[in-house]
Amino acid sequence: MIHVSDIRKYERCETLLWRTHHEPQPFFPFVHPSASISELAVRYFGLTDYYEGKPGDDAARALQALAKEDVLVNPRFEAQGVRIKVTLMRRGIHGFHVYFGYRSCYPHESEAQVIADHLSILHALQIEVEDVSILCLNADYVRRESLDVSSLLLVSDRLFNQKNRLRHTIRELCEPLLRPLEDIAAACQKCLAADVCPSSQRKGECTRGGRCRYFDACFPQALPDDSILYLQQSAHKLQMYAEGITRLQDVDPQRVEGFRFQYAQIAAARNGGLAIDRPALRQWLQDVIVYPITYLDFEWDTYAVPPYEGMRPYDVLCFQYSMDIEPNPQSALIHREFLGEEDCRITFLEQLLKDLPPEGVILVYNMEGAEKLRLRQLAKQFPAYAKRLEAVAARMADLSLLFSAGIVHHIRMHGMYSLKTLLPIFSAYSYQDLDISFGMDAVRQYREMKRCSKQERRVIRRQLLTYCGMDTYAEYVLLHALIALAKEKEADRPE
Missing domain, CATH: 3.30.420.10 (Ribonuclease H-like superfamily/Ribonuclease H)
Structure with missing residues (x-):
């Protein structure tokens, strides 16, 4: 069974998906481990009577809980070959209020596709969704002597744009992104079933937002000190490299953005x-x-x-x-x-x-x-x-x-x-x-x-x-x- 997070890895890079499952690396959280967002959500809403899902649960348990429970915390569902976990669901008049939790301050609109895929699975299971919200940390909260969860968390039906402002609703962002997931789940399964890792081709996603943790495994060859692949903030280095321009001293000046650091790299090579x-x-x-x-x-x-x-x-x-x-x-x-x-x-x-x-x-x-x-x-x-x-x-x-x-x-x-x-x-x-x-x-x-x-x-x-x-x-x-x-x-x- 494919987890919805596997789809995100696959769409970024097939190699990333395969290596994550076949060559797992130990994870160390950059942020100090503390209460999970679901634990905070329980305290925020003052919940005492609810169904709580656990890792490895049979998805049938959550479906059974839907029929008799008004609140579900971390339920697991499966459909179309994809497994999902929802932070919190609360029964409303016309369906469930669904909450997606983030232990961050600014869940951005880039999360819309992942949320849409969750909603696609709920729709496939004929689970009525009345509204959709995010639960995240309030960046303006200042702790006093004790932790005030009611002020620590922010609940919103919108996601943050790149300027960290709440603008578009989750519904309007997700509506055009809803899709059937059978085909992409099958593609993920095929990737994972391969005996050898898919071949890697270096692209912008390998270093965008930080170097991929499998970068060295995918590209183990030692590069010469003057390799053009070291050129920073360059949108054209991969294309130049493919054209045979492999050294910094041979860079096409018309395809250099003009940052001083870039020119220092080229000058050092020359x-x-x-x-x-x-x-x-x-x-x-x-x-x-x-x-x-x-x-x-x-x-x-x-x-x-x-x-x-x-x-x-x-x-x-x-x-x-x-x-x-x-x-x-x-x-x-x-x-x-x-x-x-x-x-x-x-x-x-x-x-x-x-x-x-x-x-x-x-x-x-x-x-x-x-x-x-x-x-x-x-x-x-x-x-x-x-x-x-x-x-x-x-x-x-x-x-x-x-x-x-x-x-x-x-x-x-x-x-x-x-x-x-x-x-x-x-x-x-x-x-x-x-x-x-x-x-x-x-x-x-x-x-x-x-x-x-x-x-x-x-x-x-x-x-x-x-x-x-x-x-x-x-x-x-x-x-x-x-x-x-x-x-x-x-x-x-x-x-």
């Missing part, structure tokens, strides 16, 4: 591997670098359902920071660090304010979407600290801008500019030998630490401190590599 706008680099260093330099990095966990007072849906909780202070170019680094547990926000920010030098630049990496945003969230949650936190944010400078703006680019970056990518290019250091080497690994271990023995907790704490400390040390190493490059004459440029 210039022995490294492209530097030295005047811009020197100006940035002159404008930004004020001693003492503080290298700073945070680690945090994301919560869909706010666990503590003052938090909103999808706020984060900073549980760790690393800080390396360079008093002057001749001094050794001074290291400070913090690692808390549970609601450690006040302790985190008080220790941070205590550890930071009163002056000098605070150097971070990708600050607008990370450390600076975190400080502003904390300032909203704790207004008494707002002025001091805003002053800290005002001293921050973003080291990543030199790379994202194309001021410095090396073809070994392969179109990326994370610290983990850059460090082995511009130094002899790497994250590879660390027990924790990625941010989500840190989050996973942080969550696991709460369930471990004391001995295991000590090991994880040491690993977390080492990982976060590597981030700030990487900032230090990278800055000094850039300072050295800025001092070089054009003729001394490394190959």
Whole structure:
């Protein structure tokens, strides 16, 4: 039996559907696990007497419950070779009120086809639907001492457009998308029954909205550093590649969108591997670098359902920071660090304010979407600290801008500019030998630490401190590599 989610995978990529079933990968949620949307819906409506479906249920159970129950939570239905689960159904006068739950704040109109396929199955089973709504998290909700589910959830008969505004009704969006599903279910079954994975052809969907988790399995070949397939934000690279234009240095300039990062990639490929706008680099260093330099990095966990007072849906909780202070170019680094547990926000920010030098630049990496945003969230949650936190944010400078703006680019970056990518290019250091080497690994271990023995907790704490400390040390190493490059004459440029 095909699940409706399989249809979505199939329509994106047959290979994705096949690999998901035959080569499953462990799933780790980016968002902290908490109450499901169906659990929240039960509390929202104050439900006490209802049928509740379970994974693996025979679909006949839900059909039997329809005849005698007024409320169904997570019922499973099957028709036309497709299985569905509905978050909530409540009996009305002329049929059921059907609710589709999302543990997100803005279910977009792109969800209309999936909802329409659910409705097609209900229609095939002759289940009358009186109206259709979504249940999602209210982005404006601010938690007080206890969780108020009646304010946390938003119920609407509309979906959000790309500007996160409720506009078109679910009914009007879904009506033209209703379809019989027998043929596509049969196509999915045929795909899954194949003994070998369908052949893959690289297309925009492979990286749109983030790289597919099976990308490396589909395209395992190592590409040369100057491959045109690394060209970022390009709508034409796949077509050029198919035409035989495979190297960045041979790109057709008429088919380049004109982003500075793209031109930096092409310039690096044509210039022995490294492209530097030295005047811009020197100006940035002159404008930004004020001693003492503080290298700073945070680690945090994301919560869909706010666990503590003052938090909103999808706020984060900073549980760790690393800080390396360079008093002057001749001094050794001074290291400070913090690692808390549970609601450690006040302790985190008080220790941070205590550890930071009163002056000098605070150097971070990708600050607008990370450390600076975190400080502003904390300032909203704790207004008494707002002025001091805003002053800290005002001293921050973003080291990543030199790379994202194309001021410095090396073809070994392969179109990326994370610290983990850059460090082995511009130094002899790497994250590879660390027990924790990625941010989500840190989050996973942080969550696991709460369930471990004391001995295991000590090991994880040491690993977390080492990982976060590597981030700030990487900032230090990278800055000094850039300072050295800025001092070089054009003729001394490394190959």
